[in-house]
Amino acid sequence: MNVANASVSVQDLSLSFGSVTVLKSLNLDVAEGEFVVLLGPSGCGKSTLLNCIAGLLDISDGRIFIKGKNVTWEEPADRGIGMVFQSYALYPQMTVEKNLSFGLRVAGTPKDEIDKRIARAAEILQIGPLLQRKPAALSGGQRQRVAIGRALVRDVDVFLFDEPLSNLDAKLRSELRVEIKRLHQKLANTMIYVTHDQIEAMTLADRIAVMRGGVIQQFDAPQVIYNRPVNRFVAGFLGSPGMNFLDGRLENDGGWHFVAGELKVPLASYDFEREPSPGASVFGIRPEHVGLNSGSGWPFTAQASVDVVEPMGSDTLVWLKLADQNFTVRVTSERAPQSGESVEIGFDPMRASLFDEQGNRL
């Protein structure tokens, strides 16, 4: 993708505060109409990156393009972006209507044009009856809608979301999540969305950029990131319960095997990213990709003893000891074993992820 057809393009962006480097020559290209999620643990620089794109932080190096225009030195208001903040950031002394129109009034937009745009935003977000209220008289969900509306009325090309749902309770969060997705389908704007919640990332994103320590680890479609993580950090960060990791060695005796204790997993069906070499390695497989007492048909089976059973409602998490290491399996509740039982597990090495000693995918 080149600058001309990318909606947002970040090139060699660096940012440091004094001696602390927050972002290191970072590159990111977001296509027109794409929904990109920046995902990572707190302190990974994802919000910082968003603030740089918005122009709220002065960058140390690099360039930022929005709609093919170099906006590196532009003021936030001139970049064609709208931003939604975690704390909603509604102006408390203004009514919803005044909140929505503030940016337009600052820009000197004619009154009838303002009214038209507010009416449209209120219609899309269903906040018509709230227009004359102050933010204090709104619920969390309503406030967040108004915050989105504020970006909407400005008719911007790019929406930036900075953890917009983190302040809401679980139920409201999932409701608004669907609404944001619906909004994206309807408006087809480019959206960049920062979150540390992997479910939000998986459900909303066209592509996810997983960040750590100011560096994008992997930038790909959610399914690719989930199934083929490029390194152990990405593998461990996505998925709940997390991926199982077994420490062991990679050996070649007429075919590649992963060996941990008495466990010997044949890797004939595994799709190696690059040419493997014997040595220490980590074998990762997701709890839902493992079968428990489900009979034959698995390319690989092994015996394990049940340590703890955690019923979670829809399904049950079974903690096992496999080759003296912790291992979890996710099964439907009716198949759950008792703790202490000996069970047979089975999985397909094709679905596994192998990492070398440095944690990079093999």
Add this chain to the structure above:
Amino acid sequence: MSNPAVLSSTIAGADAVRGELSGPRGPKPRSVLSRRNIFLYGTLFLVAVYYLLPLYVMVVTSLKGMPEIRLGNIFSPPVEITFEPWVKAWSTACTGLNCDGLSRGFWNSVRITVPSVILSIALASVNGYALANWRFKGADIFFTILIVGAFIPYQVMLYPIVIILREIGLYGSLWGLVLVHSIFGMPILTLLFRNYFASLPDELFRAARVDGAGFWGIYLRIMVPMSMPIFVVALIIQITGIWNDFLFGVVYTRPDTYPMTVQLNNIVNSVQGVKEYNVNMAATLITGLVPLIIYFVSGKLFVRGIAAGAVKG
């Protein structure tokens, strides 16, 4: 009750069961005359009397005629209430050359206080806003220098300022004093405003920038409307501080432009003739009336503002 061991042991002890059924329930009754209450209210009462007694004496004395005062019973209420001392203190008491009472000083004080308060708060709030929200290079050093200014004793600066005022031709005028008050209010007020603005959510500021508002737009349309409590606090601090100021008033003005406090001193400390205690008391009360009214009117707002500045809300 979920613990079977507890259950069986209570069944075993019948007394325990009876105790559990007939034992205390609901709020614990408290005696009005408990030791705690007597101590608490007793202390409060004594402290209140201690502080109110001088005020009582002042009010009572100011309403008495001189013959009654000479009897020496300073705590006894006036036998015959007279407002003569109040009238005299306001309009005919002599201070130096002028014999038109405190009225001249009162209007001087108003003419000093109003512009000083407006000027100092306007400057300090913009100062604090810039320091809190528009981090510029050297902001910390600038702020430190400003704060150090708050700790330098005024006496050190008295004479240099006399020279400066003389050089710019403001010495002896009300505007000179206004300038001095505005400058000396700057450190503490800037600190006050900076801390308040820093306690406001930063995201509001950023949202306003995304909305396209500039330095003054954000200040006037977002920050100021949100900061009424701290403006009230600043207003009270400045009005009372400037109204009660004596040192700057006596140094930087002339008898014509003396503020009320300086005039009050001249009335009370005049050594000629009879000491008119009733006039002195009345003059003191009149002088103190302005800060007193400010406190009574805005006491609640003041407390709220102080609290709002301390905790983010």
